[in-house]
Amino acid sequence: MKTTVFAALVALIAAPTVASAMNADQQVHNDKARAIFLQLAAESKEDE
Numbered sequence: 001m002k003t004t005v006f007a008a009l010v011a012l013i014a015a016p017t018v019a020s021a022m023n024a025d026q027q028v029h030n031d032k033a034r035a036i037f038l039q040l041a042a043e044s045k046e047d048e
């Protein structure tokens with residue numbers, strides 16, 4: 001289950017990065033994605 005979550009996150013973060021590398025909103029997207037990733041990572045640690 002965790003592997004699926006992390007794989008989905010990697011795809012979620014990578015796809016928009018490739019699609020809009022020159023976009024001014026990219027940093028905002030990256031910050032949001034990073035926050036979501038860190039939250040899910042923390043939750044997965046709690047589950048162990």
